[in-house]
Amino acid sequence: xxxxxxxxxxxxxxxxxxxxxxxxxxxxxxxxxxxxxxxCGKSTLLRLIAGLEDVxxxxxxxxxxxxxxxxPARRGLAMVFQSxxxxxxxxxxxxxxxxxxxxxxxxxxxxxxxxxxxKVLNLTEYxxxxxxxxxxxxxxxxxxxxxxxxxxxxxLFDEPLSNLDAALRVGMRxxxxxxxxxxATTMIYVTHDQVEAMTMAxxxxxxxxxxxxxxxxxxxxxxxxxxxxxxxxxxSPRMNLIKxxxxxxxKADTIGIRPEHISISDKSGAWExxxxxxxxxxxxxxxxxxxxxxxxxxxxRASGELDLSYxxxxxLTPDLAHLHRFDEGGFRIA
Amino acid sequence: MARAVTTRRKAVxxxxxxxxxxxxxxxxxxxxxxxxxxxxxxIKTPLEILGSTWTLESYAVVQERxxxxxxxxxxxIVAVGSTLLGILVAVPAAWSMAFVPSKRTRGIxxxxxxxxxxxxxxxxxxxxxLFIELGILDSRIGLVIVLMLINLPIIVWMLYTYFREIPAxxxxxxxxxxxxxxxxxxxxxxxxxxxxIASTILLNVILAWNEAFWTLNLTAAKAxxxxxxxxxxxxxxxxxxxxxxxxxxxxxxxILVMGWFSQKQLVRGLTFGAVK
Numbered sequence: 001x002x003x004x005x006x007x008x009x010x011x012x013x014x015x016x017x018x019x020x021x022x023x024x025x026x027x028x029x030x031x032x033x034x035x036x037x038x039x040c041g042k043s044t045l046l047r048l049i050a051g052l053e054d055v056x057x058x059x060x061x062x063x064x065x066x067x068x069x070x071x072p073a074r075r076g077l078a079m080v081f082q083s084x085x086x087x088x089x090x091x092x093x094x095x096x097x098x099x100x101x102x103x104x105x106x107x108x109x110x111x112x113x114x115x116x117x118x119k120v121l122n123l124t125e126y127x128x129x130x131x132x133x134x135x136x137x138x139x140x141x142x143x144x145x146x147x148x149x150x151x152x153x154x155x156l157f158d159e160p161l162s163n164l165d166a167a168l169r170v171g172m173r174x175x176x177x178x179x180x181x182x183x184a185t186t187m188i189y190v191t192h193d194q195v196e197a198m199t200m201a202x203x204x205x206x207x208x209x210x211x212x213x214x215x216x217x218x219x220x221x222x223x224x225x226x227x228x229x230x231x232x233x234x235x236s237p238r239m240n241l242i243k244x245x246x247x248x249x250x251k252a253d254t255i256g257i258r259p260e261h262i263s264i265s266d267k268s269g270a271w272e273x274x275x276x277x278x279x280x281x282x283x284x285x286x287x288x289x290x291x292x293x294x295x296x297x298x299x300x301r302a303s304g305e306l307d308l309s310y311x312x313x314x315x316l317t318p319d320l321a322h323l324h325r326f327d328e329g330g331f332r333i334a
Numbered sequence: 335m336a337r338a339v340t341t342r343r344k345a346v347x348x349x350x351x352x353x354x355x356x357x358x359x360x361x362x363x364x365x366x367x368x369x370x371x372x373x374x375x376x377i378k379t380p381l382e383i384l385g386s387t388w389t390l391e392s393y394a395v396v397q398e399r400x401x402x403x404x405x406x407x408x409x410x411i412v413a414v415g416s417t418l419l420g421i422l423v424a425v426p427a428a429w430s431m432a433f434v435p436s437k438r439t440r441g442i443x444x445x446x447x448x449x450x451x452x453x454x455x456x457x458x459x460x461x462x463x464l465f466i467e468l469g470i471l472d473s474r475i476g477l478v479i480v481l482m483l484i485n486l487p488i489i490v491w492m493l494y495t496y497f498r499e500i501p502a503x504x505x506x507x508x509x510x511x512x513x514x515x516x517x518x519x520x521x522x523x524x525x526x527x528x529x530x531i532a533s534t535i536l537l538n539v540i541l542a543w544n545e546a547f548w549t550l551n552l553t554a555a556k557a558x559x560x561x562x563x564x565x566x567x568x569x570x571x572x573x574x575x576x577x578x579x580x581x582x583x584x585x586x587x588x589i590l591v592m593g594w595f596s597q598k599q600l601v602r603g604l605t606f607g608a609v610k
Contacts, residue, residue: 050510052506052509052510071509072506072509072510073509073510073511073512073513073514074512077510078510078511079506079507079510081503081506081507082503083501083503085501085503085504085506085507086504086507087504087507087508087521087522087526088504088526089525089526098508098511098513098521099511099512102511102512102513102517103512146507146511150511150512
């Protein structure tokens with residue numbers, strides 16, 4: 001069932017068009033991630049769905065009803081902000097209870113639902129503290145608690161993890177994914193981090209300059225990027241893109257090969273190169289290898305066991321089954 | 335080595351800070367000392383601070399000659415009244431400029447500030463005539479209005495900077511949480527704005543309390559606040575330093591005490607927006 005639909009939605013600020021008319025369907029219970037570089041319009045798109053920004057033209061349909069003119073308070077959506085946006089003058093308990101108080105629930109019901117949410121989010125012992133007395137991760141949990149108590153029809157997350165440190169981010173990522181599994185509610189999640197997108201999403205929407213570049217499951221996007229932008233954006237480290245004679249040999253303008261689809265040998269291979277920097281992650285090592293035939297060095301992923309010294313000569317062989325070909329316009333050649 | 339430099343720098347800044355603070359405080363100290371001397375000792379040069387006698391005589395004379403409490407009451411009414419009236423006008427103005435800015439918001443703010451650049455004496459004549467015409471010369475209500483008007487730009491600016499500091503995302507969160515306009519104002523915005531409003535009130539009470547140009551020119555006997563009370567001792571009969579000082583101490587003491595207890599709030603008010 002279609003839960004949220006954008007029909008020819010566009011947004012301009014003054015004379016600047018940030019989102020040209022676009023269509024998007026979000027299914028019920030889906031975890032959708034909007035991903036793209038900063039300034040691509042992903043947050044604006046989320047705010048259009050939330051109703052915090054008015055659409056310039058087009059329709060936002062929620063549960064089959066035109067919600068374009070409905071104020072944010074009555075769209076039945078809950079939002080978690082990047083800055084957490086907690087009410088600094090209220091205790092954690094009051095913060096979480098606020099949407100319930102606005103909905104006019106009686107005190108006993110409010111208390112019960114706040115306790116439930118606090119239990120789920122491990123916040124029980126912090127209920128009487130103020131947001132200022134909490135750590136970043138705890139604040140984010142309060143923000144999520146405030147969103148879940150009202151049992152919204154969909155959750156909107158606007159870069160919720162970007163203010164957290166790396167370790168906490170991984171933990172919260174899992175918590176949010178788990179929350180989605182348990183609640184089975186539609187979630188729309190905005191991030192610029194493609195790792196978050198890949199690990200959490202049922203469906204990824206890749207945006208650039210307000211235009212949807214591709215919509216698909218994480219693996220679809222990884223395996224069959226529709227164009228050069230998606231090819232370069234999804235996957236870490238990014239796909240190696242090669243132009244010139246080598247590309248022409250494969251009847252393409254540009255060819256792309258991911259670091260994990262190149263094998264290294266010290267004896268023979270398709271391309272000869274010189275080892276530059278190596279990044280050791282323990283389990284894997286990424287080698288940056290300069291080939292005289294290519295303009296840019298290639299990134300190659302190898303086992304963490306492999307040790308190559310700086311400046312030594314190696315031979316690379318791409319796995320042709322995973323070679324991506326793109327035409328002059330940057331689009332994938334099937 | 336780096337540590338030694340930091341310590342020395344700390345010492346130097348401390349000395350500078352103390353010197354500046356002493357320089358600023360010195361006139362108040364001087365007035366206080368003079369107020370406790372006899373008229374004869376007060377005009378002696380050089381002043382013998384320790385050698386001469388200490389006396390409360392000037393205070394007694396001042397209280398006897400003029401009604402301190404009448405002036406004090408006038409000052410309180412004028413300072414508090416003009417500030418509250420100003421807040422009443424400025425809150426909605428600053429509110430709308432901070433949260434629903436338009437293309438002209440910046441211009442309006444600058445224009446308001448520019449009225450403070452006009453020398454007050456430039457409009458004394460028309461305002462004086464207006465006051466006669468309206469029959470509010472030497473009345474407290476007249477002073478309340480004129481002080482409210484002259485401090486209004488500052489009140490609006492201060493509140494504007496406070497309101498601007500309230501993150502828009504919190505208001506949006508309230509909207510997403512189902513709060514309508516009324517609930518948003520009542521439960522989210524107002525509680526967050528209260529510290530800012532309090533600092534603004536405090537600072538403006540002080541400004542209005544100390545205002546001397548309009549209070550001296552628009553009052554005679556009935557509505558004269560403490561500024562006029564001080565001025566009455568620099569009279570044509572000649573200067574009476576000890577009595578003038580005693581009057582000054584009595585005039586500034588209430589505001590000094592208030593300022594002392596609200597230091598933290600005041601400093602925050604003055605430096606707000608400067609440090610993020």
